[in-house]
Amino acid sequence: MPRLPERLLMAAGLSLLLLPLGLVINPELGLGPLVGLWLSGTLLGWLGLGFRILLWGSGLCAVLIAAVVFTPLTRVLAEGLIVNEAPQKADLIVVLGGGMHCGVGELEASSLARLEKGLELWRAGYAPRLTLSDTVGEIFGDARCPSLGRVAAARVRALYGEEGPEVVFLPQMRTTRTEALAVDGLVQERGWGRVLLVTTPTHSRRAVGAFRKLGVEVVSVVSSEPRFDMALLSPADRLQALTPLVREYLGLLTYRLRGWL
Incomplete structure (x- = not known):
């Protein structure tokens, strides 16, 4: 010693x-x-x-x-988190919230990727409307942070104007769990059926599990992954993937312990 x-x-x-x-x-x-x-x-x-x-x-x-x-450890762990299904006709496209750059009030890359996929599904005619998460600033560590959903909606309006999709806001969103609860209430209230659930690949297993636990009929359609190459061939990409992988496996454990999966 x-x-x-x-x-x-x-x-x-x-x-x-x-x-x-x-x-x-x-x-x-x-x-x-x-x-x-x-x-x-x-x-x-x-x-x-x-x-x-x-x-x-x-x-x-x-x-x-x-x-x-x-080693291939990162790739194996990533594959265990991905649920990607073929899109089907649905009543609603649910674009889950990602991240925000609060200082400049812009969508972070994962949010942009999810929004892009949601709009792609809408343009292809899979559903006439989509949800956006009207978040509270505290979830990003800054109470002054603008709502992710409002910033995303402004982007949709800038791209499509009045000819864009119907946008439904999920108010006061903080987690995937609150998004699942809000969508469950929405589909029951309006009598909707199938939902297309859009999120980044490594978040998809926890997300689809949280929605199906509530009885929502969801089809998981993943967006692209903007933060790293999903092939995970280079050491740099494997290191970039480590953070979302750790967070998702911890999230799966937490959700299971709380009975949300």
Whole structure:
């Protein structure tokens, strides 16, 4: 065991490995939480047992990154999350919310991909209307963030004007679960049947499961994946995919524990 000063220096260095792990789990972590995570790891180095935990944890992180970069692990995990079905005639196209760039008030790439797919299905005549999620700013970490659905609707109007699809807003949306509940209420109220559910590939299994748990008749039609190449041939793409994969598997676990799947 190193002496205390050396141990603290080593703990400070090893704690830096916790920061990428924190960003993998939550990419929206700000500077304050990241510094807090680093300080917590460093202080853990004061304790002999804590230092061993930090050392082993850092080693496991390194092994995980190596497995992601150099093995087919990422591709196998991604394939387990995808539910992609052939589109059918439906009453409604549900475009699930993605992300927002709150500072400039623009749709993030995943939101654009989902909206593009929803409009593609509408143009092909699969359904006459689509839903957009009227989100609250807090879900993106900034109460001033504009509604994702309102920004998306403005984009639809700019593209198609009065000849565009009928847009139905789902109010006060925060999660996939709240979107599923809102759509379930909507189809029951209006007597609609089949729904085309549009989201990015790795989000599709959790999304379709949440809707079917409520009894909604959904067909899962995935959009493109704008954040990385779904073939996952390069180490860079496999690293880019790690964050959504971790979040989705944690999301599946959470939804199952809560009885939402």
